[in-house]
Amino acid sequence: MTIFQPITIYSVLCVLLLSACKQSSRVEKTAPTQPNIIIIYADDLGYGELGAYGATTLKTPNLDKLAHDGMRFTNGYAASATCTPSRYALLTGTYPWRNKSAKILPGTASLIIDTAQLTIPKLLKAKGYKTGIVGKWHLGLGRGNVDWNQHISPGPNEVGFDHSYIMAATQDRVPTVYIENGKVDNLDPNDPIEISYQQNFEGQSTGKENPELLKMKPSHGHDNSIINGISRIGYMKGGETAKWIDEDMADHFLQKAQQYVKSNKNEPFFLYYALQQPHVPRTPHPRFVGSSGMGPRGDVIVEADWCVGEFIKTLRQEGLLENTLIVFSSDNGPVVNDGYHDDSVEKLGDHIPAGPLRGGKYSLFEAGTRVPFITYWKGTILPGVSDALVSQLDLLSSIANFAGSNQKGQDSEDLLATFLGKSKTGRKELILEATSRTAFRKGNWVMIPPYKGKRVNTSVNIELGNDIIYQLYNLNDDLGQQNNVAQAYPEKLAKMITAYKEILDKKPKR
Ligand code: NG6
Ligand code: CA
Numbered sequence: 001m002t003i004f005q006p007i008t009i010y011s012v013l014c015v016l017l018l019s020a021c022k023q024s025s026r027v028e029k030t031a032p033t034q035p036n037i038i039i040i041y042a043d044d045l046g047y048g049e050l051g052a053y054g055a056t057t058l059k060t061p062n063l064d065k066l067a068h069d070g071m072r073f074t075n076g077y078a079a080s081a082t083c084t085p086s087r088y089a090l091l092t093g094t095y096p097w098r099n100k101s102a103k104i105l106p107g108t109a110s111l112i113i114d115t116a117q118l119t120i121p122k123l124l125k126a127k128g129y130k131t132g133i134v135g136k137w138h139l140g141l142g143r144g145n146v147d148w149n150q151h152i153s154p155g156p157n158e159v160g161f162d163h164s165y166i167m168a169a170t171q172d173r174v175p176t177v178y179i180e181n182g183k184v185d186n187l188d189p190n191d192p193i194e195i196s197y198q199q200n201f202e203g204q205s206t207g208k209e210n211p212e213l214l215k216m217k218p219s220h221g222h223d224n225s226i227i228n229g230i231s232r233i234g235y236m237k238g239g240e241t242a243k244w245i246d247e248d249m250a251d252h253f254l255q256k257a258q259q260y261v262k263s264n265k266n267e268p269f270f271l272y273y274a275l276q277q278p279h280v281p282r283t284p285h286p287r288f289v290g291s292s293g294m295g296p297r298g299d300v301i302v303e304a305d306w307c308v309g310e311f312i313k314t315l316r317q318e319g320l321l322e323n324t325l326i327v328f329s330s331d332n333g334p335v336v337n338d339g340y341h342d343d344s345v346e347k348l349g350d351h352i353p354a355g356p357l358r359g360g361k362y363s364l365f366e367a368g369t370r371v372p373f374i375t376y377w378k379g380t381i382l383p384g385v386s387d388a389l390v391s392q393l394d395l396l397s398s399i400a401n402f403a404g405s406n407q408k409g410q411d412s413e414d415l416l417a418t419f420l421g422k423s424k425t426g427r428k429e430l431i432l433e434a435t436s437r438t439a440f441r442k443g444n445w446v447m448i449p450p451y452k453g454k455r456v457n458t459s460v461n462i463e464l465g466n467d468i469i470y471q472l473y474n475l476n477d478d479l480g481q482q483n484n485v486a487q488a489y490p491e492k493l494a495k496m497i498t499a500y501k502e503i504l505d506k507k508p509k510r
Contacts, residue, residue, distance in 0.1 A: 034128065034268035035377070036324040037399060039120075040311070041090070041272065042304060043083065043136055043170075043279040046334025047370050048355020049301060057351045058298055062309030066328060067374045070381050071421040076373020077391045078332050081362050081434035083138050083170070086331040086392065087274075088112060091119045091139070091159070093396030093409015097433055097504075101140070104435075106197045107169040107234055109140040113159045118407055120396050121160030121270055127403040130264045132163040134257045135274030141168055141179075148175055148193040148239070152182045161272075165256045171249065171276050171283075172339065174234035176227045177242040178252070186242045193239035200224070200235045207231020216281055220459040222339045230281050230340075246283035249276055250300070254307045258314045265318050273311065277304040280338045294351060295343030297336065321378045325402065327419070329392060330371040335361035335460050345461075358481040362457060364434045364448050364465025365481055381421045388418050388426030389441070395419075431503055434465065440500035444476040447486075447496035472496065 047053060050060045052067030079089030084105050085096030092113060096102035101112040113119065121131035133156050141155045156164035165180050175195050178185040184193065200206055205213055207223035208231075215229035225236045228246055244252070257273045264271075282296035284303050292298025308328070315321045334353030336344045338361070359365025373390065375381055396409035398416040408414070417423035429442040439448040448471040455466050465471075472486035472493050486493050 034403060036268055036320060037124070037129075037270045037402070038324060038326045039090070039272050039395070040308060040326065040328045041087075041135070041274045042328075042330040042372075043274070043276055044332060044335055044338070044361055045278060045301070045304075045330035045372060046353035046355065046360065047357050047367060047372060048352050049334060050372050052374075053372055054355050055351065057349055058292060058294065058301060060301065060305040062305045062312065063328065063372075063374070066308070066312070066326070066376045067372075069378070069383050070326075070374050070376030071383075071419070072385045073373035073375075073390055074385060074387050075389045075426065076329060076371060077369045077389075077430060077432070078330065078371050079369070079391060079393050079433060081332045081359075081364070081368030081432075083136075083279075083331045084112070085433060087137075087139055089411075090331075090392045090395060091121070091272075092117055093120075093393055093412030095393065095411045095431060095433070097431070097436070097438055098410070105138060105140050105169060107173040107175055108146060108195055108197055109169075110142055110144050111140040111154050111158070113139055115154050115158045117159070118396070118409065119160045120399055121272070123160075123396070123400050123405045123407045124270045124403055125160055125162065127405050128268060129403065130163075130267050130269040131161050132165075132260045132264070132269065133161045133272040133274065134165045134260060135167070135253050135272075136170065136276050136279075137164075137166040137274070138169050146195075148177070148184055148195060149187065149189065152179060152184075155179075155182055157181055163260065165253075165260075166274075167244070167276065170233075170279060171246065172222055172232050172280050174225055174227070174232050174236035175239065176232065176236065176244055177239055178244055184239065184242050187239055188241045191238045191240055193242070194237040195234065197234045201237040204235065204237055206235075216283075217341045218339055219337055219341050220339050222280075230283070246281060247285050249283070250303050250307050251285060254310055257311055261314055261318060261320065265320060275304050275307065277301060280340050280342070282340075282342050282344070293347070294349060295347035297342065297344035298347070298351065322380075324377065325380075326374075326376045327395065328372065328374040328376070333357075333360045333363065333367040333369065333371060335462060337460055339459075356479050358463060359465060360460070360462040362435055362460065362464060363462050364432060364437055364439045364451075365463060366446070366475070366479070368434045368465070369432050375419045375421070377420070384421050386418065386421065386424060386426075388415070388424055389428070389430060390415055390418060390426050391430050394427065429499060429503070431500070437465070438500075438504065439465065440496060440503075442496060442499055444474060445492065445496060446473045446475060446481070447471065447493065447500060449497070449500075470497075
């Protein structure tokens with residue numbers, strides 16, 4: 001009897017251990033232990049554009065719900081007042097002014113993220129995440145002279161994304177095709193694509209020479225190749241079957257994002273869903289035409305809001321909502337007329353895209369970079385409002401912490417507790433950037449150094465923030481930056497200049 005006893009205990013232990021192992025592997029399959037992460041990123045959506053941020057005429061119920069049920073940041077910033085630099089900073093956690101290529105790029109630009117550089121998808125991949133991007137890229141592709149008919153590389157797949165379904169640059173720039181994992185989607189090899197930003201191809205109509213062919217006319221720029229009745233920036237020939245239909249783009253990207261979630265739901269995943277709205281050309285699907293009463297600009301914001309609602313619905317249906325951190329923001333501030341006559345100015349009515357802020361896209365004033373910024377995680381982030389100073393730059397180090405990685409971005413602060421609503425502490429200071437100029441925020445003060453350029457870009461009707469003297473604003477009592485108090489607070493100004501220069505001068509440029 002005594003001989004058998006240890007064996008019995010041993011076998012009981014083994015059975016227990018085995019069943020525990022089985023159980024844990026089963027648990028892992030159906031409910032990943034690491035929560036999913038999704039960044040939904042709008043293009044040119046201003047601080048005052050959502051109901052949750054004070055809009056009254058424009059209705060954005062789905063984004064409002066996200067904001068009300070999650071954490072709504074009132075001092076959340078994009079790293080720049082234009083697209084490419086903001087997206088560069090978002091993915092790398094590095095200030096865009098450290099990279100001289102981080103400027104608005106043509107569709108033929110080379111990839112501006114070094115393939116050796118740390119990115120959000122790269123660090124997540126190392127932690128076992130599946131990583132995907134659907135939507136606008138605008139960070140360059142290839143190494144110059146891209147042949148659009150071959151495999152296009154390097155691109156998103158070489159900087160950390162397992163899966164990519166993108167447009168190369170912007171909706172108003174050629175090539176107007178979707179690219180899946182480096183391959184133009186639906187391309188007929190017998191009708192190859194040719195792209196140039198210098199000269200037209202023989203026999204191709206342009207907005208400049210054939211305005212009668214246009215359904216949307218340019219107001220400034222945008223008068224090169226005509227595609228789908230809209231003239232673009234740059235010239236394109238061929239690739240007929242691959243060309244996107246602008247009015248279907250929102251549905252198309254939404255479907256790809258939903259598909260991505262469905263096929264990756266059994267493992268932890270990261271999805272960067274980069275919406276194309278409300279950037280020009282604004283082309284709502286016919287079912288949204290007239291939905292805002294504000295013309296195409298309002299209509300595509302309603303459409304984007306709907307897309308977010310549908311996307312969240314998919315997460316709910318797949319049982320993923322309680323296990324997914326969602327971040328929503330925009331790449332830069334608003335612009336009403338950005339190059340097409342689309343009734344955006346005429347039909348704007350009472351809507352104020354910048355809300356209480358001064359400036360807009362391209363501007364060093366607050367509306368250039370301060371944007372809607374929402375974090376949402378059902379059941380984990382308690383509803384609230386946070387005034388903490390946060391930047392999209394900070395997502396890299398915070399997400400790293402979230403996923404159990406000790407990686408850090410060069411200029412990225414770990415504000416995970418703040419993003420999850422557990423702390424009200426933000427960063428102390430932040431360099432703001434707009435079209436290669438910089439300004440500085442510290443606490444509630446903003447300092448803009450002197451810049452000689454014109455004060456107002458009259459084509460887009462936006463104050464750029466330029467002045468020949470130093471500007472200093474106290475956002476505490478002057479959110480709209482109406483009173484330059486540089487002269488009244490010389491010591492404060494001097495301190496701001498020193499702190500600003502310290503950051504600009506001391507850290508190495510890439
Ligand atoms: C500008 C375009 C503007 C927009 C912007 C990029 C002209 C006159 N204006 O050069 O329409 O495309 O670039 O916007 O061509 S961003 O949001 O991608 O930075
Ligand atoms: Ca943009």
